[in-house]
Amino acid sequence: MESSTLDASGFDGSLLWMERELMLILDLYKRSARKGKPGGRPLRATWMACAFALAATACHPENTAPSKPLDAAFIRLSPAEVAALPTAVRFDAPMGTESGAFTYNAQRFRVNRHLGDDLNGIGGWNSDLGDPVYASGVGKVIYAGWVGPGWGNMVILAHQVPDASAPMGYRVYQTIYAHLDEILTQCDAVLPRGKQLGTVGTANGRYLAHLHFEVRESLSVYPGIGYADAPLDRVPPEEFLKRYRGKGGDLLLPGMRE
Numbered sequence: 001m002e003s004s005t006l007d008a009s010g011f012d013g014s015l016l017w018m019e020r021e022l023m024l025i026l027d028l029y030k031r032s033a034r035k036g037k038p039g040g041r042p043l044r045a046t047w048m049a050c051a052f053a054l055a056a057t058a059c060h061p062e063n064t065a066p067s068k069p070l071d072a073a074f075i076r077l078s079p080a081e082v083a084a085l086p087t088a089v090r091f092d093a094p095m096g097t098e099s100g101a102f103t104y105n106a107q108r109f110r111v112n113r114h115l116g117d118d119l120n121g122i123g124g125w126n127s128d129l130g131d132p133v134y135a136s137g138v139g140k141v142i143y144a145g146w147v148g149p150g151w152g153n154m155v156i157l158a159h160q161v162p163d164a165s166a167p168m169g170y171r172v173y174q175t176i177y178a179h180l181d182e183i184l185t186q187c188d189a190v191l192p193r194g195k196q197l198g199t200v201g202t203a204n205g206r207y208l209a210h211l212h213f214e215v216r217e218s219l220s221v222y223p224g225i226g227y228a229d230a231p232l233d234r235v236p237p238e239e240f241l242k243r244y245r246g247k248g249g250d251l252l253l254p255g256m257r258e
């Protein structure tokens, strides 16, 4: 569904787009400064430049190094942030019911080099536009913002998932929710499993409405790419949900536990 919008390398072009926007803003700034208008446009241009720079780092504006160009790929959760992540033992489908009823997967993980699942409402086309998107597991919002035309709005949750075989006794997984129409949460919020975090969107009219859902095992705070030859740090979302669905100890309605 999205593959036509991406180049052969799978790069979604968001950073290029941002760079182009910044060049345009700088040009606008120079031209209006030449006309001798110190207020108005230059001020707006400066504000917009700041907004774009912040969009690149979403929840971590303090990481924008002033003297060097920023490479968002190297923004990582600190050990203290990792230690403070909520423990998630159960994950559910992010759309439809907890088990994903009323949805279908239009483009599965690794089909066409895809790094996630494209979840749709069973009505097809844009019938799912505005449908709720839920936190798959309890997690902390580490990214919430507009990435660029390829991704649209994205929310990233980070979760600490217990695993006796891991050196620390847990692994850090991220769940990624992209192309959102609306973001209904903010950076640093801790969301319980099942809490609505946004609505299904089209990335501003670029695709038919759907949710691009990914699971990553990663400490990087980075929108990244949606297509690649290798799976990178992505985990098959369906397998992940199968493994953690219906696990006890984190039930929404504990009174109903048998």
Ligand SMILES: [Zn+2]
Pocket (backbone or CB within 6 Å): 002, 107, 114, 116, 117, 118, 211, 212, 213, 226
């Ligand atoms: Zn996708």
